[in-house]
Amino acid sequence: MNYKKILFTLLLPFGSMAQKQPADYVNPLIGSAPSTTESAKKHSEAGSEMKGQIVPAIGVPQGMTSWTPQTRATELKCIPPFYYNDTKIQGFRGTHWMNGSCVQDYGSVTIMPMSGKLNVNTTDRGSDFDRKTETVKPSYYQVTLKKGNIKAEMTALSRAGFLQFTFSQNQENYIVVEPNSDEGEGFVEIHPEKNEIVGCNPVHRIYQGVGKPAGFSGYFVIQFDQAFTDFGVWKNNEITSKITKAQGNGQKQAVGAYAQFGTQLVKVRIGTSFTSLEGARKNLEGEINHWDFSKTRQASNNAWNKALGKIQVKGSEYDKTLFYSALYHAKLTPRVFSDIDGTYTGFADDDNIYQAKGFDYYEDYNLWDTYRAVHPLHTLLEPKVTADMMQSLVKKAEQGTWLPIFPCWNNYTAAMIGDHATAAIGDAYIKGIKGFDIKTAYQFMRKNAFEVNADQKSYEEGKGRRALASYLQYNYIPLQDSVWQAFHKREQVSRTLEYAYDDFVLAQIAEKLGEKGDYEVLMKRSKNYQNVIDPKTGYARGRYANGTWIKNFDPFAQRSSFITEGSPAQYTFYVPQDVDGLIKHIGGEKRFIEKLDTLFDQGYYWHGNEPNNQIVYLYPFANQAWKTQEKVRQIIREEYDISAGGMSGNEDGGQMSAWLVFSMMGYYPVCPGTPNYIIGSPTFEETTLNLPNGKTFKIIAKGNSAKTPYIQSATLNGKPFTQNFLTHQQIMAGGILNLKMSSRKSL
Template sequence: MLWSASAGVALASDGPRPSTPVDWVNTFIGTGGTGAEYGGTMPFVSTPFGMTNWTAQTRQNRISVSSYEYDDRYIQGFIGTHQPAIWMGDYGYVTLMPEIGNINYAPEARRLPFTHKDETSTPYYYAVTMGTDAASRIHAQMTATDHAGYLRFTYPSGAKASVLVEATRPGIKGFISIDAARHEITGYNPDRMDAHLGPLALSHFKGYFVVRFKQPFAAAKVYEGVLTWPDRHDVQGNNVGAFATFDTRRDNTVDVQVGTSFISIAQARANLDAEMPNWNFDALRDALKATWNQKLGIATIEGASDDQRRIFYTGLYHALLYPKLFSEHGRYYSAFDDTVHDGTSYTAYSIWDIFRAENSLLTIFAPERINGMVQALLQDYREGGWMPKWPNPSYTNIMIGTHADSLVAEAISKGFKGFDWQLAYQAVYKDAMTPPDGDTTRRWFDREPHTPYEARAGLTYARQLGYIPADKISESASSTQEEAYDDYAVAQVAKAVGKTDDYRFFMQRSTSYRNLFNPRRGFMQARNADGSWASPDDGWTEGDQWVYLFAALHDVPGVVRLLGGPQAAAAKLDEHFNGGHNRHDNEPSHHYGYLYDYTGQPWKAQARVREIARDAYSDTVDGVLGNEDCGQMSAWYIFTAMGFYPLNPASAHYVIGSPLFTRVTLNLPNGKRFDITAANNSSQNVYIQSVTLNGQALDEPLISYAQIEAGGTLAFVMGPKPSHWAAHWHPQALP
């Protein structure tokens, strides 16, 4: 589908109405905004969970800078990137750029102007025409497979046409080689932009590539820095690359296929041979379109506006990009022991974000991936000693807690059996019981360079005091509460493997968040090692005392009791929302709208989640309120649109909100069908009057994963005024 721009807003073109789910995707949602606190997305051409994503490069990416920014007016190249989020770095990337006339190596010199009216952007195909006049305009197209990209460049007839292949940037030592007989340029890029954040030095890490051209070279050269080496076919050094020129007198189109690998150049070539065995661009594009339609088509919706359809299907597209495949046809390079293994692997788990809803969404839309994704985390544990917090592709020590525990527990609670449960328990038990190296000699600041693996920072103190002290460890109050939830997750794994005593131990320890409740103030508050209260402003992670009042996802009823009961808790939530304390642009607030279900006022949950969905999401380039964070922001919207949300993911249950559409049909991968209907639904009729599940009255605002997977119908009746549906629900603590 074509997209054009008007006043900074991405709008559908005047073409035919979309007829398939992928045609509703607006890849520009989240690509524009102010500063770094915007969606940070890119208009990727990629398979679902693809290892390498392809996008036009409007600026050189780095940590806090994405390759594509909607307001830019020049394209510097087309990059095969692995950058998963704006606040993470890229690694092992490769860039190509078509040029006319003299070869320019520097991005500022080689860039070409473009306008959005000359762009076509979809998940399966991207095209753009660059340049200022007929003699300089180049038409570029892209499609992709899991490990490879297919680029096609069309030049003015008779132009001196070249393709630049940039292996590394200034300061990065890489390698490039030309094989004219094979029409190939090969090389590697060892850059890991966030390597300084983790404890591991990976001497064997490289992003390998094979760039294969359909047309023979008229000439080809390698370069290093600003120097070309006309008599050499390869070069190793800083800022290296190559270019090939082509005779366009008979054919002004140059076809390029790029295989990528983290194993070797030979494996990059094998990936390319396996995934692009011939030069059929249209067939690959059509196959990728079919793949996206199959995945996005798991959900069909009725009663949505065009804007809502674009937000919904774009959200699914974003969610189905992560975690990223990191194995290559049965083998993978491990960024945890720096060697190659047999098996399947994934990376780019933004776990502090995605454990809340994104992972739960994948258990519904991509259950065939879950066993491999959990097994990948266990391989990381086996090869590196710990499950990671935020692999990219190795340890980065970003964010707090050990929420991989939640991903493991959720998979087990939902019945996934394709990984070693005993090994899983070893991994989560180590998280819960083993302090990191130097635990009491560091404050463990987030993104602190060159530290040991952090795991649960301050666990030594937590085991002694029942909380992490603010005068010893940074972000202590948030960590104490989030790790109480992690203990709940560990308890679920212990129960599943028959460790009854451990189950009881961790369930009891999961109540430790209560040690931070200050009854005089009515808030959670950091404490010092001597038991005294720290400043109310200390100890938080991307939040404050309002955001972290209800952080015990596993024990909301316990928090309600601490606050004085349902009525008092509801009043606190009213103050939270009315006082402007809800920050949906960041993940710790994502469950807040649903908390009213636990206070005897579910109609307020219904109104709040509708309000958030309306205000925080739009079909615009800045249509994601905060960073997309590997699908979490979108996962919230998709669940809310369906009418339920995984407030406690490890429990395998969902709390009820207010469905946005009159019908959502889930054509589940297991062959079953789950319908969510909402009679009388509208923007005014936000309140639930009644709910039935398969014809039986549902009297509590809760459904399970098992009920969804069994198929059936969840039927809402909506109205314009609050009802007493589920108002008398009395949830038990720690279900």
Template sequence: MNYKNIIFALLLPFGSLAQKQPADYVNPLIGSAPSTTESAKKHSEAGSEMKGQIVPAIGVPQGMTSWTPQTRATELKCIPPFYYNDTKIQGFRGTHWMNGSCVQDYGSVTIMPMSGKLTINANERGSDFDRKTETVKPYFYEVILKKDNIKAQMTALARAGFLQFSFSQKQKNYILVEPNSDEGEGFVEIHPEKNEIVGYNPVHRIYQGFGKSAGFSGYFVIQFDQSFTDYGVWKDQNISAKATQAQGNGKKQAVGAYAQFGNQLVKVRIGTSFTSLEGARKNLESEINHWDFSKTQQASNLAWNKALGKIEVKGSDYDKTLFYSALYHAKLTPRIFSDIDGSYPGFADDDNLYKAQNFTYYEDYNLWDTYRAVHPLHTLLEPKVSADMMQSLVKKAEQGTWLPIFPCWNHYTAAMIGDHAIAAIGDAYIKGIQDFDIKTAYRYMRKNAFEINTDPKSYEEGKGRRALASYLQYNYIPLEDSVWQAFHKREQVSRTLEYAYDDFVLAQVAQKLGEKADYETLIKRAKNYQNVIDPATGYARGRYANGTWIKPFDPFVQRSSFITEGSPAQYTFYVPQDVQGLIKHIGGTKRFVEKLDTLFEQGYYWHGNEPNNQIVYLYPFANQAWKTQEKVRQIIREEYDISAGGMSGNEDGGQMSAWLVFSMMGYYPVCPGTPNYVLGSPSFEETTLHLPNGKTFKIVAKGNAATTPYIQSARLNGKVFTQNFITHQQIMAGGTLVLNMSSQKP
């Protein structure tokens, strides 16, 4: 047995060697421990890649609120509520953490059982636990809290959670409820006559507008299946028995509530909402109106199997665990933000409540990351979900007056670079997603691309493209523009490259809509990448307003001020819209391949950060597809595994996992906004997509094995297939792609 099989055996729950349902292959703990890959160790940017930024999210795909064991009592930036290597559990949190990110949790609430002495401080109440007693599935979590020998169980649906606690002791048994407000503005209220505790946790912004109110709260209604024998609230360390209400004073004051129970089994159901307590109550009544824990668990399990089962694979259990865990991680955000009746809070500074008509409103878009593969995956598998996500972006633009670039906690952020709501919307539209308002979307996409925001206050808040004035004046962003009004400052070359790509995608939308003049302007701007890639060196390079290149210059420096989270050498290949033009611009095919080879052979490729994700798929553009096939297989084995440390970089809303999903299937969307997927090397003997139109598309890799990464020949629906890419339309038409695999380079 090799080491991977050993890891797999250790991670399996007891008695489950023959798992048949996709959800039962998922290990939600992958990525929650410090990364064990060489890429992360070598290239870690802020250090977060080395910590583990993923929490085991229990619930359903795209759920409003997920549930996770809490090991850190915080809503601070870059600190998730769970770390695999922590040894104590402080409670069980209804969380809105954006998995794998370096942002913040918000609007969360924690529930903690205990026996004997009432201990309210999160660090002091923490209990040891044994991972041998822990079961972690997307739809179910169970653990024994050793301190008081309490068995805790969790399951959840989209807007409501269900917890139950089995107390072993007949002394005083408590359940604590704590809104995790870092700003000390939490509120709790006990209704003993209803066996109920309610409350809210106000949400605050980071990045632009740091510390300001986001204009809404995370509301919760918690109901218990039995009456309280005692109850009370606390503020800081002061407990008030029989008191029914506590409100934080905004001075970092911790507040919470507790209830005491006489029975040894206590069931807890929780409704959540971003609109009101009444909204949380309606969500709970709609989703969990009973006290049957197993019924909710089964519903959650069914939701995951329905979503994950849209891709059926044949291969080893290890690879199925790797694959379905990645697909699970790619289906967590954006999250549902509207109540069961469609109500949701207005975007940014709009204080109104709205109702989503015929769509679900979504929030938390890691767009700099997720436009690359997460949103294309939604578009491929879940066109209705994709359409609703795009319509949600349209509504944000209408309510906020500008199309957001990186919307989180229902607000503008200016968190990252680029303008990739354009990429996500454009890709969905070009691939045939029509059930959203593309005309209104285009108006705001165009506004972002053509209009300079001249209002200093709203620009600082994150409305409008950063440094657009310079981009339009010079057709690149010169080094003199330091881009101060952004979280990521400077980074002029990366911004230029990403805007050129966004302009290309918008050009495709303009062409399809018949906006000829816009198309001609934008397709010309899509060539702006040429203005920041030096033909002499063949690398992306900082440039001054007078046209001179920055000196001294080293293309392999990881932290160049004009590059975002990478090196000039890596960003040179961020021209997905015109790879053939890039090849010509830097001196031809031979030089292009040499530069690609240098990245991989000399250790400069950094899989753990998103601008690198498409690079391995560029060899086919230079007629060396076999190198893509070889290196994709290598990356999968070196950068991912099924242990808790098996993620090579920040997951960032599912992008690292979505890359893996596509790559294990055998193709990747190098340029979202076009209908093409570049072929790689499938990991499975067979991969079947059960498409939303009722058809199936199957990839059969004959002779597939770890030692046979190379495609020798192919047939699509029985006909010889010689292309290095397959189109979205070909996949959606259904059929079978047969690949003959070999250990010999073609």
């Protein structure tokens, strides 16, 4: 992606230049403080779930490296580099944090300005700041550090950042550079003749292969616009002047470098790479080959306006902030992983350097979360990005021999359950995305679904479906089958339900590719949900190998060992591929509605956890669409706001925000892998999609307000429209969906 050209790209139509642009509405701080929603307080099962786990990511959509103020130094699991409630800034970090996650940052580097006494200790050097001096936008961050009265500014493109610091005095001004290696393996080298500091931060794994080297590093080349008056390095806070190199000894030894300056304004530009220092230098030269800070800031801002402007909305200023902030958050991961020339390091144990030809190579897929709405949103708005993301998954499979389940840090993990690379690839293919190798993808998806990985070592590394042998033997995973080679070690019912869904998606691909035999087998397996949903109780329930159901069963228990991060009642509704069949299986529409109502009306629904996200859109399947319309509006207002705590639980790679984007537009992809979006209740008076094929699709909600959530009637392109869903083809064909809104329920 060439961001040098974006500066000169005309923005999509959004009114005159005097009007606010989409990026102007974004508040990157949403989700960076503990959640204030009742759902998060009631259902949280871990401390991290009470936080959106979001950092203000400054850069461009899907950028390799984002930049954020740092308030926490660690790269430990579940600790992001920024918390809104922290009171001191320790520096400004080039981060690869997966926004909204409970994983770890990796390969990062931090830069901190200071005046007077040089202090390299990460905690001690932290400075108080006043939020009144803070400006936070997707393309720009500014704050005044009270310690030394230093104005700090930063902006960034995909692989390169640009910082500038305005000191209040002309002497004893320092800039400290620290690779954030928790293992103490960081490296720095100073080239004073080039006004340059380079280095790297080796990446280590968690989950599968915890603590082992990931096989690559975060490399950085930092250039300054002027000569140093002094320079040096440190190890474990011991500073040595005029020394040009420092290498950590692997014993959690902190290392870093510093440079001293004799002027008030110092500009800093940084190239980053996952392949080499040479790659970082090329990335910097290719994206920022000048010292004009405002030029880079404008290019970044234009990139965001181009991406966000693909959806235009008419409504309140508050709702525009809510909407565009969510759209921004949904466009941060997966991240570009390849260098500007296409080079990238091989996946997992493959140490080769590859060339991505005709596509960008992506990494960091929160697939258990993001297949639901993030990837469908990319598919709708960014077909080329989607094609590149899917081709990246194919390349990972080729290099690692198995299709990854939850690929992060360019490695396999078995961090979550399911096999949702299949869901993401299948949804893209069924919706007509071209530009990736679907035939090769199918062979690896099929391998995951049909082959038990008998090689214990590679299975432990995360290759292959967990517990597939018993799933194939019993058509469900019995309670006796624990999965010790995964982060989630039991959760047999949830695994069964998710595999049944993945099998359905794979069946759709098989049918389209003419694989009739596979299609028939997979469609039969897609009914396996019936084997773990007890028709007597009407709830998902643990089952032993002999067919008996677990006793002492509470469908609303939040700690059931056979359920993933939720309750049996919540997971009962995880049958997106066959909602009509589920209704019949548990006793008909009346009982289905009663169970849905119980979930919502008695407070058992947990919006902050992803398996719940589609539930509110299931009422139309039982002919009560008005309840979806009513409750979607309620969830939007109760679970989201524009404050720093305005997100219900972890963001999880953009999923919570992507749900909001779709829901505020008025529809949601309940079952990715099919071309249908279930209609809800749009927030805006008017929503326009500027589609990648040059057409527009508009939803006009006549009489829309907070008091009129119900759809009384609809027309599509002037003709009566009575469906409870839109198809992808209908949207891509362009046109106008006119909705007549009312305060009366449409029964």
